[in-house]
Amino acid sequence: MSPSAIASARQARCLHTTRPALLQSKPPRTRDRGPKSDEDTQTDFSALDVLRNTVAPATSIDACTGDGFALNNQMRISGCGILLIGGEAYRWKPWLREGRKEGTIAEGGTGDDAMTGKLLNAKGQWEVQEQAWGVLELLYPKPDLLIIGTGPSTVPLAPAVRKYLNDQGIRLEVQDTRNAAAQFNLLATERGVGQVAAALIPIGWKEGR
Secondary structure (H helix, E strand, O other): OOHHHHHHHHHHHHHOOOHHHHHHOOOOOOOOOOOOOOOOOOOHHHHHHOOOOOOOOOOOOEEEEEOEEEEEEOEEEEEOOEHHHHHHHEEEOOOOOOOOOOOOOHHOOOOOOOOOOOOEOOOOOOOOOHHHHHHHHHHOEEEOEEEOOOOOOOOOOHHHHHHHHOOOOEEEEEEHHHHHHHHHHHHHHHHHHOEEEEEEEOOOOOOOO
């Protein structure tokens, strides 16, 4: 074998597919990027707002109050929850039960329409009757996503509620009401009120016995 062939064989045996350890990049010791630049052309990604010129829907939530909501169209909803579907706002009391008299206990009612009704089942899951979603059955086309705000804290949905809504072809997102309202505002502005709906319980909700 000639000397050149031997040299070529040695080079072939020394071929590596990974970079030597000394040449591999190492993670930065700090995330400090130095002093802020004074250039007019720099981009502040933390302040970037891609929806700045997009008009928010009239049914977006301006504020969540203890007993209701304030909407972007200056409407105030109090004493109940709210359904935001197809650009419309509906008063919503999913804690009411068929055959029970509305009104406070002092007025002869059961108190279920006050802010102390029942929304949790025996397992502590958030469960409402199918009749509470009646407007969804009448709507066509149905929204792609329904954001559910379960009140002051996040509560898991009962399997029956999730199955019923999924069978309608609707995806679900469950959060506490404050975060659910913020997510609805963002997604309804980005995707439109025809694609995103919300069902929100006031943040002052107190589960009754």
